[in-house]
Amino acid sequence: MEIAALVVSVMALGVSVLVSVRQLRLAEHTNTLPVLVDLFREHRSMRLARAREVVFEQLPEWDLAAGMEGLPEAERNLIRELAWFYDNLGALVTHGVVDIEPVSGYLGGSVISVWERMEPLVRVERAKRAQNALPDPNRWQEYFENLYHLVRTMPPPQARAQSHLWRLPHS
Template sequence: MEIAAVVVSVVALGVSGAASLRQLRLTAHANAVPVLVDLFREHRSVQLAMARHVVYARLPSRDLSAGLDGLPGSERDLVRELAWFYDNLGALVAHGVVDIEPVSGYLGGSVISVWERVEPLVQAERAKRARNNLPDPNRWQEYFENLYYLVRETPPEQARAQTDMWRLPRP
């Protein structure tokens, strides 16, 4: 009789622990959903769409060696806003607030293409900050850079295909 009670207790403890873990995951997911919805909405905003246009259409012809100071004012503001958006998104992913899979699945292509176009500007800006003795100059856009590498590890196609709810065939 005592062995049966111990077995029942152990099974009950296991079931309770599994239910608690599932509840924690559901809570974390529920907290991340509004954050992701807001981020995706911001990415679709007119301002960030204009910023991406500047990055794709105008940045390649600009001298990026002066960092942000080398860009005309309106372009500088747009590029900075876009870079900060991805940097903030990278911070949320790096600290586990949101998972990389939905970010990569939805925004991964943009993360990769924007980073590859702005990287020379970021490197120039970091060098300028180092020359001006600003603290930790290499930290500027570090979360964006890290996000780029995370997306490369979990490319958009893979992130989408790994979800249980993806039905489209891979290209």
């Protein structure tokens, strides 16, 4: 009888632990869901869509030797806003506020392609900041760069395929 009671107690403890872990995961998702929804909405905004167009269609044509200051003002503002968006997103992922999987699964292709177009500009801008003795010049867009490497490690098709609800063939 004592063994049966012990087994029941151990099983009850196990179920309690599993339920607690599940509730903790649900609470984490409840906290991150509004953040992700807002980030995805902002990424779809007309302003950031226009900024991505500028990065892909116009940025390669410009001489980047002067960094951000060498860009036309309207386009510079769009590019800066887009870079800050990805930098902020990178900070949230890096510090565990948002998981990399949904970010990579939904925005990973954009993160990769925008970083690869903007990297020369970022390098020039960092060098300019170092010449001006600004503190920690390499920090400019560092979270964006880190996000790029995180997405390369967890590419969009892999991030989507890891979801137990993904049903489409791997792309």
